[in-house]
Amino acid sequence: xxxxxxxxxxxxxxxxxxxxxxxxxxxxxxxxxxxxxxxxxxxxxxxxxxxxxxxxxxxxxxxxxxxxxxxxxxxxxxxxxxxxxxxxxxxxxxxxxxxxxxxxxxxxxxxxxxxxxxxxxxxxxxxxxxxxxxxxxxxxxxxxxxxxxxxxxxxxxxxxxxxxxxxxxxxxxxxxxxxxxxxxxxxxxxxxxxxxxxxxxxxxxxxxxxxxxxxxxxxxxxxxxxxxxxxxxxxxxxxxxxxxxxxxxxxxxxxxxxxxxxxxxxxxxxxxxxxxxxxxxxxxxxxxxxxxxxxxxxxxxxxxxxxxxxxxxxxxxxxxxxxxxxxxxxxxxxxxxxxxxxxxxxxxxxxxxxxxxxxxxxxxxxxxxxxxxxxxxxxxxxxxxxxxxxxxxxxxxxxxxxxxxxxxxxxxxxxxxxxxxxxxxxxxxxxxx
Amino acid sequence: xxxxxxxxxxxxxxxxxxxxxxxxxxxxxxxxxxxxxxxxxxxxxxxxxxxxxxxxxxxxxxxxxxxxxxxxxxxxxxxxxxxxxxxxxxxxxxxxxxxxxxxxxxxxxxxxxxxxxxxxxxxxxxxxxxxxxxxxxxxxxxxxxxxxxxxxxxxxxxxxxxxxxxxxxxxxxxxxxxxxx
Numbered sequence: 001x002x003x004x005x006x007x008x009x010x011x012x013x014x015x016x017x018x019x020x021x022x023x024x025x026x027x028x029x030x031x032x033x034x035x036x037x038x039x040x041x042x043x044x045x046x047x048x049x050x051x052x053x054x055x056x057x058x059x060x061x062x063x064x065x066x067x068x069x070x071x072x073x074x075x076x077x078x079x080x081x082x083x084x085x086x087x088x089x090x091x092x093x094x095x096x097x098x099x100x101x102x103x104x105x106x107x108x109x110x111x112x113x114x115x116x117x118x119x120x121x122x123x124x125x126x127x128x129x130x131x132x133x134x135x136x137x138x139x140x141x142x143x144x145x146x147x148x149x150x151x152x153x154x155x156x157x158x159x160x161x162x163x164x165x166x167x168x169x170x171x172x173x174x175x176x177x178x179x180x181x182x183x184x185x186x187x188x189x190x191x192x193x194x195x196x197x198x199x200x201x202x203x204x205x206x207x208x209x210x211x212x213x214x215x216x217x218x219x220x221x222x223x224x225x226x227x228x229x230x231x232x233x234x235x236x237x238x239x240x241x242x243x244x245x246x247x248x249x250x251x252x253x254x255x256x257x258x259x260x261x262x263x264x265x266x267x268x269x270x271x272x273x274x275x276x277x278x279x280x281x282x283x284x285x286x287x288x289x290x291x292x293x294x295x296x297x298x299x300x301x302x303x304x305x306x307x308x309x310x311x312x313x314x315x316x317x318x319x320x321x322x323x324x325x326x327x328x329x330x331x332x333x334x335x336x337x338x339x340x341x342x343x344x345x346x347x348x349x350x351x352x353x354x355x356x357x358x359x360x361x362x363x364x365x366x367x368x369x370x371x372x373x374x375x376x377x378x379x380x381x382x383x384x385x386x387x388x389x390x391x392x393x394x395x396x397x398x399x400x401x402x403x404x405x406x407x408x409x410x411x412x413x414x415x416x417x418x419x420x421x422x423x424x425x426x427x428x429x430x431x432x433x
Numbered sequence: 434x435x436x437x438x439x440x441x442x443x444x445x446x447x448x449x450x451x452x453x454x455x456x457x458x459x460x461x462x463x464x465x466x467x468x469x470x471x472x473x474x475x476x477x478x479x480x481x482x483x484x485x486x487x488x489x490x491x492x493x494x495x496x497x498x499x500x501x502x503x504x505x506x507x508x509x510x511x512x513x514x515x516x517x518x519x520x521x522x523x524x525x526x527x528x529x530x531x532x533x534x535x536x537x538x539x540x541x542x543x544x545x546x547x548x549x550x551x552x553x554x555x556x557x558x559x560x561x562x563x564x565x566x567x568x569x570x571x572x573x574x575x576x577x578x579x580x581x582x583x584x585x586x587x588x589x590x591x592x593x594x595x596x597x598x599x600x601x602x603x604x605x606x607x608x609x610x611x612x613x614x
């Protein structure tokens with residue numbers, strides 16, 4: 001009913017209970033403290049020529065970048081398909097993707113390192129032509145790098161980073177602008193404007209996401225080939241975004257402004273999406289492994305080999321992380337989400353959402369962290385960087401999370417939590433599975 | 434006159450509006466009947482709650498079909514590769530990786546068969562005719578009429594009581610439907 005939505009909207013800013021308000025106020029300080037610590041780690045890493053704290057920066061950024069990218073894609077999809085049930089959920093995502101600019105800003109230090117630091121290849125080793133590879137020669141004498149240099153070079157990398165973040169921020173802000181403007185003027189022309197934007201945006205953002213994943217994460221091991229990587233990144237983004245959306249909707253429907261509006265039918269439909277993308281993630285991840293396993297080409301298999309054994313053939317920590325991903329990132333959420341009750345019972349779906357987020361982070365570790373490190377004294381040999389969770393990882397994840405959620409709260413306090421004059425808002429409130 | 438004769442399929446009552454039939458469903462549900470159904474020209478949201486319907490049991494058939502498919506695929510590959518060992522592409526005789534598409538496809542195929550079969554079994558299909566088709570007013574349930582039919586196979590079926598319940602619920606034209614001869 002429109003009365004119900006108006007009532008809850010009017011009281012939205014003040015109705016949050018005390019605890020929620022305190023947490024909301026703490027988000028910015030938490031974010032800043034986390035980022036401050038992460039900056040300290042980054043500086044220490046750069047001073048000591050230790051790559052691990054620099055990877056922490058990339059990892060924490062990657063986690064929230066996937067959440068925001070998944071959110072952006074859901075907004076694009078909901079607009080494109082004129083989804084009626086999702087109008088309320090879409091508004092939460094529109095608030096969330098307001099955080100893109102901060103994530104883009106936090107990416108700048110990594111770009112600065114590649115231009116100004118003494119070892120530009122501390123993170124992406126191909127950036128430094130003098131970087132010594134386990135094969136006994138440097139990057140500049142590497143045949144594979146020479147072939148890939150047209151794409152993988154510092155200028156193109158920097159330019160692409162600006163283009164990709166530019167595209168994400170452009171589409172996020174334009175969609176937000178139209179959606180919030182419709183709250184004020186009630187002009188349904190915004191609906192078709194958003195749909196046209198989304199039709200263009202889905203192509204631009206899909207390409208940007210794919211190449212961003214290749215540039216920023218896949219190129220950490222630039223010898224590798226995989227046609228699945230961008231899709232894997234997309235699948236992970238969608239899973240984490242759906243999980244974050246479910247958590248946000250839980251708090252909004254129990255303590256916030258969506259009390260009595262967000263109901264079990266919405267949870268059911270989002271739970272179905274979570275199930276679908278759980279299967280999709282497994283399908284993509286397995287396909288990547290399967291094709292590389294079947295073809296058995298050394299340029300491709302090494303990527304999985306360093307995630308299984310050390311150079312001496314002993315099983316390393318990534319083997320266990322990999323198994324963990326199969327059983328806990330796929331099988332457990334899959335079996336759990338199959339049940340109808342899981343999808344409609346708020347507490348159960350909240351549990352699955354948190355579970356998926358935790359293992360999404362493990363998935364990012366698995367994809368970002370392992371790398372061949374050439375020991376300075378021993379050519380034709382290498383160490384594999386092992387699994388570890390450091391203090392800098394956690395401070396970056398908490399830091400970026402604080403900023404992203406603070407941006408969400410800020411957007412929420414300025415604009416309605418429900419798109420009151422969206423032509424389909426009634427359909428969303430009365431959505432029935 | 435006997436309360437029910439063997440030739441009775443059930444007792445039907447018609448309703449004029451969707452809220453009428455919705456509330457009537459709640460009354461019939463609360464009266465404790467289990468073998469009955471409501472017929473409406475369009476889907477009414479929430480009527481499964483009003484009727485007290487439980488979740489469908491089809492997913493059980495789907496799951497059993499899926500598990501059967503997965504195990505079938507597993508056995509096919511294991512049996513063939515050990516019965517007639519061939520080294521292909523340097524791969525081991527058995528591994529969960531290379532034959533996974535077989536497991537996976539058979540899981541999906543048999544889960545789909547399980548779903549279809551489960552749906553047929555639970556709906557008691559195939560069935561070429563139904564006693565309600567002989568009842569003229571029933572045809573209007575695809576137009577502008579709502580109907581509740583309590584079937585004589587219900588354990589607590591008693592003609593007078595059923596008539597009373599349907600009448601109290603606001604049903605009109607309460608009449609006996611003859612079973613097929």
